[in-house]
Amino acid sequence: AQRVTQPEKLLSVFKGAPVELKCNYSYSGSPELFWYVQYSRQRLQLLLRHISRESIKGFTADLNKGETSFHLKKPFAQEEDSAMYYCALSAPPGSARQLTFGSGTQLTVLP
Amino acid sequence: GAVVSQHPSWVICKSGTSVKIECRSLDFQATTMFWYRQFPKQSLMLMATSNEGSKATYEQGVEKDKFLINHASLTLSTLTVTSAHPEDSSFYICSAHRGRADTEAFFGQGTRLTVV
Numbered sequence: 432a433q434r435v436t437q438p439e440k441l442l443s444v445f446k447g448a449p450v451e452l453k454c455n456y457s458y459s460g461s462p463e464l465f466w467y468v469q470y471s472r473q474r475l476q477l478l479l480r481h482i483s484r485e486s487i488k489g490f491t492a493d494l495n496k497g498e499t500s501f502h503l504k505k506p507f508a509q510e511e512d513s514a515m516y517y518c519a520l521s522a523p524p525g526s527a528r529q530l531t532f533g534s535g536t537q538l539t540v541l542p
Numbered sequence: 543g544a545v546v547s548q549h550p551s552w553v554i555c556k557s558g559t560s561v562k563i564e565c566r567s568l569d570f571q572a573t574t575m576f577w578y579r580q581f582p583k584q585s586l587m588l589m590a591t592s593n594e595g596s597k598a599t600y601e602q603g604v605e606k607d608k609f610l611i612n613h614a615s616l617t618l619s620t621l622t623v624t625s626a627h628p629e630d631s632s633f634y635i636c637s638a639h640r641g642r643a644d645t646e647a648f649f650g651q652g653t654r655l656t657v658v
């Protein structure tokens with residue numbers, strides 16, 4: 432069975448500082464990994480996925496199969512980045528399968 | 543974009559009654575929708591996969607007789623919590639994909655259920 436681990440429940444950084452939200456996964460095959468974000472009083476929405484290899488709102492995430500990690504990074508955090516971030520895994524990849532979520536990390540960017 | 547709408551956004555009901563939650567895909571058809579449950583300060587836990595025109599697939603530990611799922615059309619799935627009890631109080635969220643190969647999930651805004 433697949434599993435997603437986000438070790439940090441809470442993370443606070445100052446505006447302009449780098450931020451890294453950790454995510455590790457366990458899955459016997461090659462999964463598809465996602466980061467979803469939930470801003471205050473808004474619904475969950477996709478931030479980025481590993482197959483796109485894109486940067487969204489300054490965030491990037493690289494899939495490291497050796498370490499089974501998919502950490503989310505941003506070099507300069509902004510106050511508007513404050514939100515709940517969920518790492519999620521979809522398996523098998525390439526299909527509209529259900530997501531397995533990590534427990535989430537609440538990011539607070541301080542002024 | 544793709545919009546998924548849930549109704550109601552919140553509901554309070556008495557113990558023993560049943561509550562129906564609707565999940566609609568507003569601008570696309572969804573043969574599959576997913577229902578999640580989220581406890582306070584916890585992650586989303588998949589409850590069941592709703593399949594249009596066929597029976598839902600429930601995750602282990604989810605009582606199918608308590609959480610009735612109906613996916614009668616390509617744009618509507620409903621979750622009925624039967625004989626609700628206070629321990630059923632939770633945040634219920636649905637999601638849908640635009641197509642079988644589209645791996646991006648679009649989420650409803652969620653329904654806060656409080657059973658008193």
